[in-house]
Amino acid sequence: MTIHRFWNKECERLSEQNCPCILAEVNACPVCDHLKGYDLCNCDWADLCVIQNYQWGEIKKENDPDINILDRIYLSNNCLMLVVVLPLYMEQNLSGPGTWITFSSSLFSKVKDISGFTIEIFNKPGIFTVSIDVRDPEKRYLAENAKELKIKTIENKLLGKHILKNIEKSNVLFALNEIFTPCAISIAETIDRVSNNIDAIIYKENSFVENRLKKMGVNILDIDITTLNSKNIKSLKKGYDLILFGMKDNICNDIGILREEIKQSSLVSMLYL
Known part of the structure; x- marks a missing residue:
């Protein structure tokens, strides 16, 4: 999976079948000006039109019963935003401001944890974004490479x-x-x-x-x-x-x-x- 940095306009997914990805749903597409909120298009993209495919196609995401990571975006050097699938029955527990979630993953031989604050929740199709604290090198590696996560604890800070x-x-x-x-x-x-x-x-x-x-x-x-x-x-x-x-x-x-x-x-x- 490509880790997109918010300030980088390039995207390796544009010519693939999985465009548009979930970034279109959360208004964070690095290329399409319309999906970023502008009235005019200045993307200079000669291939697949992202906004047209978004309006008439489907958001490409994996179907997995666990919490699945759809995309990763570095907001700053020590904050990695994960776009993940949210079980709908948990939405109310995660929607409050200051919600701090600890995830566990078995990427390593032992189960390790990463944590972060909920940013936003989107009702359809059950998507939410969370900012992971990656100051610790081990947690940074886990956040960048884990394929699936499980919610371990939910707190309010x-x-x-x-x-x-x-x-x-x-x-x-x-x-x-x-x-x-x-x-x-x-x-x-x-x-x-x-x-x-x-x-x-x-x-x-x-x-x-x-x-x-x-x-x-x-x-x-x-x-x-x-x-x-x-x-x-x-x-x-x-x-x-x-x-x-x-x-x-x-x-x-x-x-x-x-x-x-x-x-x-x-x-x-x-x-x-």
């Missing part, structure tokens, strides 16, 4: 979920490092984006998440999450009613200090590992 769902007419700030940045999509979907204003400081290399958030009306701030501190927080010059943190201690040593720099009375929600 989001504190203050009820605050996110109920907040209205407020200024909200996301501050998410590389591993937590993919969670921003499902969390932004939870918040009422009509009555609330959402700013986000995310991992800049993750253009997939950044583009999705912009389409959802989230304002991406030009601040490097890896150097976030009280000085550049002060430069925001805006009071936030809710702050969502998803950072490690080596990036932000004292969340309380940052909170005071923004607004002492602000509510705090947090993602953790």
